[in-house]
Every structure is written in structure tokens, then in C-alpha cells.
Amino acid sequence: MKTKELKISIIGAGAMGGSLARGLVTVGYAPELITVSNPSPGRLESLESLKVRTTCNNLEAVKDADIVVVAVKPWIMPQVAEQLSAAIGQHQQVVAIVAGIKGEDLQKMWQGVENLSIVMPNTAMSLAKSMTFIVNVCGVMNYAEDIFSLVGKVMCIEERLLGAATSLASCGIAYALRYVRAATEGGVELGFAASKAQDIVVGTMEGAAALLSRSGAHAEAEIDKVTTPGGLTIKGLNAMEQSGFSASVVAGLKASNK
Numbered sequence: 001m002k003t004k005e006l007k008i009s010i011i012g013a014g015a016m017g018g019s020l021a022r023g024l025v026t027v028g029y030a031p032e033l034i035t036v037s038n039p040s041p042g043r044l045e046s047l048e049s050l051k052v053r054t055t056c057n058n059l060e061a062v063k064d065a066d067i068v069v070v071a072v073k074p075w076i077m078p079q080v081a082e083q084l085s086a087a088i089g090q091h092q093q094v095v096a097i098v099a100g101i102k103g104e105d106l107q108k109m110w111q112g113v114e115n116l117s118i119v120m121p122n123t124a125m126s127l128a129k130s131m132t133f134i135v136n137v138c139g140v141m142n143y144a145e146d147i148f149s150l151v152g153k154v155m156c157i158e159e160r161l162l163g164a165a166t167s168l169a170s171c172g173i174a175y176a177l178r179y180v181r182a183a184t185e186g187g188v189e190l191g192f193a194a195s196k197a198q199d200i201v202v203g204t205m206e207g208a209a210a211l212l213s214r215s216g217a218h219a220e221a222e223i224d225k226v227t228t229p230g231g232l233t234i235k236g237l238n239a240m241e242q243s244g245f246s247a248s249v250v251a252g253l254k255a256s257n258k
Contacts, residue, residue, distance in 0.1 A: 003146040003147065006147065008069065009068045011069065011072060012072040014038075017036060020071065020125050021047055022125070023125040025051075025052065031052045035055065037060070037061035062087055062088065062092070067092070068088065074099065085113055093140065093144060095118075095119045113138075113139075115140050116137040120132065121133075121170070122172070124173065125151040130151050131168075131172075133162065133165040135157060168253065171256040
């Protein structure tokens with residue numbers, strides 16, 4: 001079956017579930033093939049403009065779906081699994097967007113489900129710019145790879161690396177945005193209006209990301225190109241390091257990995 005012919009059921013219309021639905025429609029996925037389920041209709045209202053199918057009935061949502069994406073809080077996962085496990089057929093693949101639940105525990109929750117994987121994307125799915133990680137729990141996960149590849153980059157990893165991946169990419173969205181906020185505040189102090197300062201910082205980050213997207217690129221090599229001896233850039237970098245810039249980033253990643 002072709003990727004864009006898969007019937008997708010998304011359980012949960014929160015930040016992750018909603019971002020996935022928006023991202024898929026953004027890249028041209030047929031909205032009639034996407035069903036989003038949520039216990040309260042309020043969150044579904046914001047998705048109505050996408051023309052996707054919506055329901056408050058999880059069992060109705062998973063019927064005939066090829067892939068079921070469960071995007072709920074960890075403490076809600078057991079009751080969703082209990083409700084849906086028996087309704088999942090052999091051909092269907094279940095994807096859990098969840099942090100803090102081990103694969104073996106997830107498999108116990110979803111008893112009888114033959115194709116199960118853990119997926120950790122970020123909210124940039126809505127713009128088809130997510131960095132998504134997939135861990136195979138049991139069976140096959142080809143549908144998950146196909147679908148999430150439409151809304152960004154995908155990397156299949158071992159479960160032991162999932163915490164680190166979450167820190168770098170899912171939590172990492174917040175960390176990158178915190179840099180943007182800090183640099184914007186610095187720009188204001190230097191004389192720019194806040195909106196202009198943010199535009200400058202965002203445009204600069206886009207350029208930095210583009211430089212690193214090239215094959216064989218390395219951050220330090222690109223830094224060296226703009227740090228002339230005795231120049232302004234090296235003075236700024238050294239001042240940041242004296243304030244603990246790199247150490248703070250590493251400490252934050254390690255803290256969120258716990």
C-alpha cells in the first residue's frame with residue numbers, strides 16, 4: 001500500500017496529536033483518511049478547518065485504520081490500551097507517542113497487539129519539520145516510518161537511546177527557543193525592537209541550520225570560519241563560555257534525560 005493511502009487514526013488531540021494531523025494535511029495528505037479522537041470535543045474544534053474526521057469514540061476511530069497513533073499522557077496510556085487492545089487487528093500497527101514507559105511495559109499494556117512501536121517526535125510536525133525517533137517494540141513499524149517521514153526527519157534507534165533522543169529533540173525545541181528568547185532580549189539591549197531582534201535571530205538560526213545540513217558539515221568548522229584572531233566573534237564566544245554557556249546546555253540535556 002502506498003504511504004498516502006494509509007488510513008490513520010490519531011488517539012488524542014493535544015499538542016502531539018494535533019501537530020501530527022496539521023502536519024500531514026500541510027504536506028497534502030488526504031484529510032478524509034485521517035481520524036482524530038479525543039474524549040472532549042473542545043480540542044477537536046480546532047481541527048475542524050483541516051477537514052479531518054473527528055470523534056469522541058476511540059473504538060470508532062480505530063476501526064479500519066492501518067496505523068493507530070496513540071498520543072496521550074503516560075498515565076492515560078493504560079486505560080486507552082485496555083479499551084483498544086482487543087479491537088486492534090493483526091494488520092494494524094500501533095504507535096505510542098509516550099515518554100517514560102518502557103517497551104516491555106507498553107507491550108504488556110497492549111496485550112495481543114502484534115505490531116507496536118514507540119515514536120518520539122516534536123511539535124514541529126505541524127510544519128513538517130519534526131525530528132522523530134522510532135523504537136521498535138514488536139512486529140513491524142514500516143507504516144510509522146512512512147507516515148512520520150512525511151512530517152520531518154526520522155531516525156530509528158535502540159530503546160536505550162530514547163531518553164537521550166527526547167532530551168536532544170523533543171525537549172530540545174524548548175532549549176533552542178530559550179536561546180532565541182535570550183538572544184532577542186540581548187538584541188533589545190543593543191537597540192533593536194523586540195520583533196526585529198527576533199526576526200534577526202530566527203533568520204540567523206535558519207542560516208546556521210542550513211550550513212550544518214550539508215554533507216560532512218561540522219559545527220566547530222563553521223564556527224572557525226567566522227572567528228578571526230582577535231575578532232568580535234571570539235570575544236563574544238569566550239564571554240559566553242565564561243558564563244557557562246556550553247556547560248549549561250550539557251547540564252540541561254542531562255537533567256532532562258533523567
